[in-house]
Amino acid sequence: MNTRGLRSQLKDSVPVTGLCPQAGPYGVQDSLRRGFSSVKNELLPSHPLELSEKNFQLNQDKMNFNTLRNIQGLHAPLKLQMEYRAARQIQRLPFLPSSNLALDTLRGSDDTIGFEDILNDPVQSEMMGDPHIMTEYKLGVL
């Protein structure tokens, strides 16, 4: 769902920190997991849409919540965000694809079809994350 593009609400949009921050937990290049780094790869976007697509959903949510706050008061976005947070916790194990049904219903994207449903469907991806590493990362042990 796309609200009107209110420029005044965009001041809180997600800042551009960098394309692929290669820093590991100690702030240094994590060669084991992410390979060697290259300055060119990190600084320059390879495609003009890469950055805007990365943050698109976040920016949309921010604009929607700001508009909702202006129209209905503070409690409306607070309550919705609480529900989002609760719905986001209903997940399968980290290396398995989750349906995110509750989250989709809240967002209203359960009755829209976009490119994220047609292209690169995570359910049909050929590579799976390593179960041990992903679970350890999620639990914070890694």
Next chain:
Amino acid sequence: NVSCQEDSPVFRFGRVTFMLNTSTKTPTGGFSFENTRRNAVLEANLSEKGYSAPNARKTGTTIAGLIFKDGVILGADTRATDDMVVADKNCMKIHYIAPKIYCCGAGVAADAEVTTQMMSSNVELHSLSTGRPPLVAMVTRQLKQMLFRYQGHIGSSLIVGGVDVNGPQLYSVYPHGSYDKLPFLTMGSGAASAVSVFEDRYKPNMELEEAKQLVRDAITAGIFCDLGSGSNVDLCVITEKTVDYLRGYDQPVQKGLREGTYRYKPGTTAVLTKTVTPLTLDVVDESVQVMDTE
């Protein structure tokens, strides 16, 4: 050798190469920009040698739409070009979106096709959710929001026309996301030729036959005056009661007939030796596909 990919280092151990997916991010759907850097490097390498990368196939089109007394008429030619070669002599450029809403697509053929299919699905879901027949304005709004999001990289220009509770309506949407609502519209490379016919002879509240003739003339003007358009004229007449999809309504360009036969007579080439090797095969399935030869 270790590659510089973002999230899956490749290790070569002895003579075995294996890939470790140590990414800790959950995969998301949608467009993936992984290969854009590789493509940029490949294109640079190719252009050094003097070759160029292949282009997406554009339709090089004439599409037109018109509002007449009882509804909307959409018209399109049927040629798809690949740079300077005709890729498809009889493609369908008028796409179905809803029972009373159709959409003509110009620009990159694949983009127009996928965009209209996605719109059709979204419109169906939306009308199931609201319980009402869809509005042409709703289709236009979703199209323009999506095309603006991708900043013109989805190269499809569309003419959306249909009849809904507000009467017959016609919108055009450009690849960057702007739209127009007008009584007659043309798009594509042959738009200038087609719109000149419309500007000359359009009147509000025309009758059906007169309007069909006018759209046919406009598309024919595009076919003759524009190299990117050709072959037949397709029409789609949408009224409140019926939808008439007239595929191949007119064929202004017939392939010429050859005056003589240019085949060699049997016996022209002398036969020196002849060996016959019979193959024992069983006929499983026989089907005939007629090709457009001669």
